[in-house]
Amino acid sequence: MVSLRAFAAPVEIAPSSFTGALQPQVAVGAKGEIHVVFGQKDGAIFHTLSTDEARTFRAPVKIGALPKLALGMHRGPRIAIAGERVVVTAVSHEGGDLLAWASTDRGVSWTGPATLNTAPKSAREGLHAMAASGERVAVAWLDLRNSGTELWGALSKNGGASWEPDARIYQSPDGSICQCCAPSLAFGPRGELAAMWRNALGGARDLYAALSSDGGQTFAPAVKLGTGTWKLNACPMDGGGVTFLRAEPEEALLNCATCHQTKDRHRGLFGNDCAQCHATTKWTLAEYRHPSSASQSCAQCHQAPPSHYMMHFQMIDQKICGQPNAKVNQCFLCHQTTSWNDIKGVGFYKHH
Ligand code: HEC
Ligand code: HEC
Ligand code: HEC
Ligand code: HEC
Numbered sequence: 001m002v003s004l005r006a007f008a009a010p011v012e013i014a015p016s017s018f019t020g021a022l023q024p025q026v027a028v029g030a031k032g033e034i035h036v037v038f039g040q041k042d043g044a045i046f047h048t049l050s051t052d053e054a055r056t057f058r059a060p061v062k063i064g065a066l067p068k069l070a071l072g073m074h075r076g077p078r079i080a081i082a083g084e085r086v087v088v089t090a091v092s093h094e095g096g097d098l099l100a101w102a103s104t105d106r107g108v109s110w111t112g113p114a115t116l117n118t119a120p121k122s123a124r125e126g127l128h129a130m131a132a133s134g135e136r137v138a139v140a141w142l143d144l145r146n147s148g149t150e151l152w153g154a155l156s157k158n159g160g161a162s163w164e165p166d167a168r169i170y171q172s173p174d175g176s177i178c179q180c181c182a183p184s185l186a187f188g189p190r191g192e193l194a195a196m197w198r199n200a201l202g203g204a205r206d207l208y209a210a211l212s213s214d215g216g217q218t219f220a221p222a223v224k225l226g227t228g229t230w231k232l233n234a235c236p237m238d239g240g241g242v243t244f245l246r247a248e249p250e251e252a253l254l255n256c257a258t259c260h261q262t263k264d265r266h267r268g269l270f271g272n273d274c275a276q277c278h279a280t281t282k283w284t285l286a287e288y289r290h291p292s293s294a295s296q297s298c299a300q301c302h303q304a305p306p307s308h309y310m311m312h313f314q315m316i317d318q319k320i321c322g323q324p325n326a327k328v329n330q331c332f333l334c335h336q337t338t339s340w341n342d343i344k345g346v347g348f349y350k351h352h
Pocket of ligand 2: 256257260261264265266273274277278283285288
């Protein structure tokens with residue numbers, strides 16, 4: 001569930017002593033705990049965790065260190081939550097292998113690394129993706145064991161405790177897929193696995209995807225995405241990202257705002273995609289807690305009524321509140337969080 005605290009003041013994830021923390025990746029566990037992994041230029045890989053909805057993060061724990069850790073341009077460690085376990089993967093440009101660590105105690109201690117590519121150094125390009133569903137973990141990477149770049153993958157069915165031998169997901173009939181665009185992976189609600197990568201076919205650099213309905217064991221033939229084509233004699237160095245829609249397909253087709261615009265309490269501020277935050281049964285959200293009345297960022301979430309942008313504001317509102325210099329966006333100078341008619345220092349104000 002989207003928490004509107006996301007709009008609150010930024011929180012320090014790693015203390016400032018961690019200079020040069022790069023390429024953070026986030027995974028959220030079933031109980032809402034937030035796991036973050038990041039790398040440092042010297043090759044160290046760290047994990048940190050928040051169990052209080054990102055208010056605080058505990059001191060980062062070092063998972064390991066790799067010479068010439070692949071970091072930057074979508075490279076860097078990846079993290080996934082697989083049941084009760086946390087899995088982290090990373091590539092060393094020097095070793096050329098894709099390594100995986102696992103933790104059974106939410107990142108306090110780590111075991112591994114296991115090497116996922118069976119052909120030595122074949123993952124040296126450093127571009128890879130990971131996704132998990134239940135205990136099942138899938139990893140895919142750009143592989144250089146043969147003459148062109150291919151997409152290879154490996155599976156674990158026990159949260160990274162052990163890995164099955166790697167297998168090829170896709171080989172381009174033209175010899176190579178795009179050489180330096182990150183692939184991506186996502187599990188769907190029924191355990192299906194989607195892999196996406198940029199191809200290099202007939203001089204075109206289009207995005208392709210393949211779907212596995214058996215959790216990554218086998219893949220259906222690859223399909224090109226979109227209707228256009230992109231001829232480019234170079235690598236754009238950006239592979240995009242694949243995901244499954246959270247909503248049920250029928251629900252996703254419903255444009256909530258067409259029927260509920262008049263009920264939009266947010267006056268358009270949160271956009272038209274009501275389903276991003278709301279279910280269709282009731283508008284209230286059990287998890288939601290309003291920011292304290294000491295907050296000064298009211299205007300991030302509240303749009304003032306039209307009257308506040310008219311003479312009414314100078315002639316009435318500023319006078320009632322004894323705030324002749326208040327700007328419209330400084331709601332907190334005049335309003336409480338209890339009700340818009342509960343005016344600070346004045347009490348309940350009845351119009352007319
Ligand atoms: C075709 C029109 C239509 C669409 C599209 C639609 N709704 Fe509704 N919705 C209604 C009607 C009619 C009701 C019942 C009357 C009411 O409460 O407004 C309702 C009721 C609701 C309620 C319960 C209101 C209450 O207080 O009991 C919620 C919540 C809701 N809709 C959310 C959504 C969301 C979220 C979407 C998009 C995924 C959506 N609706 C799409 C017409 C629509
Ligand atoms: C970014 C998240 C977000 C989006 C998008 C969003 N809302 Fe909300 N909305 C909230 C939150 C949070 C609340 C407060 C819920 C509560 O008090 O339990 C809320 C409250 C409401 C309420 C009042 C609930 C009550 O009875 O107190 C209504 C009505 C509402 N939203 C309608 C809409 C409509 C219509 C849309 C789309 C046009 C929409 N919202 C889009 C987050 C969102
Ligand atoms: C992080 C987002 C956020 C911030 C910051 C925020 N609010 Fe809200 N507030 C909401 C949402 C969401 C609702 C519920 C939907 C609605 O009524 O607009 C709400 C509801 C309200 C209500 C309506 C209560 C009712 O039921 O009539 C008032 C009054 C209010 N906020 C005042 C404030 C004031 C004053 C501030 C600053 C001190 C503030 N809010 C800061 C998100 C926020
Ligand atoms: C200078 C003080 C002042 C500031 C700043 C201010 N308001 Fe108000 N507001 C008032 C007063 C006084 C009223 C009641 C009289 C009225 O309705 O104009 C009011 C009324 C309202 C109402 C209820 C009126 C209606 O049309 O439903 C809402 C909603 C509201 N304010 C929202 C906001 C929001 C949101 C902000 C900030 C973006 C804000 N106000 C900034 C003084 C202020």
